[in-house]
Amino acid sequence: MRKALLPLCLALLLFLPSCGKETADVTPNPDASLPVSEVISSPTPAPTPEPTPYNGPVNPLTGLPLAEDWVNKRPVAIMLNNLREALPQLGQSQADIIYEVPAEGGITRMLGVYQCPEGVGTIGSIRSARPYYMELALGHDAIYIHAGGSEDAYAKIKSWGVTSLDGVRGPYMSNTAGENLMWRDPERRKTYSLEHTVVTTGDTIVEKLASYSNLRRDHKEGYLYEMAFAEDGTPKNGTAAAAITIPFSNYKTGLFEFDEDSGLYLASEYGEPYIDGNTGEQVAVTNVVVIKTACRNTGDSYGHITVDLSSGGSGYYACGGKSIPIYWSKSFPDGQLRYTDSEGNPITFGQGRTYVNIVPLDAEVTIA
Numbered sequence: 001m002r003k004a005l006l007p008l009c010l011a012l013l014l015f016l017p018s019c020g021k022e023t024a025d026v027t028p029n030p031d032a033s034l035p036v037s038e039v040i041s042s043p044t045p046a047p048t049p050e051p052t053p054y055n056g057p058v059n060p061l062t063g064l065p066l067a068e069d070w071v072n073k074r075p076v077a078i079m080l081n082n083l084r085e086a087l088p089q090l091g092q093s094q095a096d097i098i099y100e101v102p103a104e105g106g107i108t109r110m111l112g113v114y115q116c117p118e119g120v121g122t123i124g125s126i127r128s129a130r131p132y133y134m135e136l137a138l139g140h141d142a143i144y145i146h147a148g149g150s151e152d153a154y155a156k157i158k159s160w161g162v163t164s165l166d167g168v169r170g171p172y173m174s175n176t177a178g179e180n181l182m183w184r185d186p187e188r189r190k191t192y193s194l195e196h197t198v199v200t201t202g203d204t205i206v207e208k209l210a211s212y213s214n215l216r217r218d219h220k221e222g223y224l225y226e227m228a229f230a231e232d233g234t235p236k237n238g239t240a241a242a243a244i245t246i247p248f249s250n251y252k253t254g255l256f257e258f259d260e261d262s263g264l265y266l267a268s269e270y271g272e273p274y275i276d277g278n279t280g281e282q283v284a285v286t287n288v289v290v291i292k293t294a295c296r297n298t299g300d301s302y303g304h305i306t307v308d309l310s311s312g313g314s315g316y317y318a319c320g321g322k323s324i325p326i327y328w329s330k331s332f333p334d335g336q337l338r339y340t341d342s343e344g345n346p347i348t349f350g351q352g353r354t355y356v357n358i359v360p361l362d363a364e365v366t367i368a
Helices: 002-025 131-139 151-160 186-191 202-211
Strands: 076-080 097-102 108-114 122-124 143-146 164-166 182-184 198-201 228-230 243-247 253-259 264-269 287-293 295-297 305-307 313-319 322-329 338-340 348-350 354-360
Touching: 076 122, 076 131, 097 131, 097 305, 108 131, 131 151, 131 305, 182 186, 198 202, 243 287, 243 354, 287 322
Parallel strands: 076 143, 097 354, 143 164, 228 348, 287 354
Antiparallel strands: 076 108, 097 108, 122 198, 182 198, 243 253, 253 264, 287 313, 295 305, 313 322, 322 338
């Protein structure tokens, strides 16, 4: 039996190597017919370049980039009307900081502070000076633009050394657009009372200031802004601040509503969106500040008031849909407003525009 199987086994051994060789030769090789240089490979994706950090000049009022020509220049601080019948205001949405403060009779006025007014369209209507607005302007070492003023304001312009450009008692008004620093807008004169018609433009301000040879354009020696900014100024441990209601008086209540899409607060007043007449758009800001202080009647026949900007007090800071309580202080009359949190740390603002609301001590501000 063994002898019979031996030839069969030998035959199988001779056959198997031949089968193995054939199997190896027919294994598919997709690249075998291509030259080595033509073998297809997936390209390596290019790395995403890192954004180049901005290292240029920064606007000290917003923390945003600033043209070199405006470094160390004094801002302009412009008195703005806010009577309901004088709306819409013009150019206020481009102010770096808006201060809204009570005036006589429960009305409010604004002080718009512009580090670089170049390119801003019509600004107005421009109204008269009051001492406490001048204190705010002095805190910025600003050039103060107004049309008229109370007798107390005129007295303090001299005693405080305010750089005042006055369209009523000064040589800064004309009836023709662009002829002087300010003029009465002929279109507004058709439908508005005369006191609501004084305007200027950002480019006119730039042109005229450059022509006033006796005007100090640079900040005084040693002046340093104290505001600090971050890309995101949302306060740590802040509470929800989607809507901030600010009653100044029975006449005026302000409202700021946080817009998630833009990351800005949209301003409203008199129950309607607060609109810039130049653009038709709602005023929007990154930071909202509320400070409380004593507002007292002077007892004069005009109903003028005083606003205490030197005793300090409490308030709120909101950014990014969150708010925290703050404390404020200011040296009389030309110190900067300083804001600190409950632990005494300076507030870091979000990069962008700021709206400061100065309200009476008994104002019932609601934040939700």
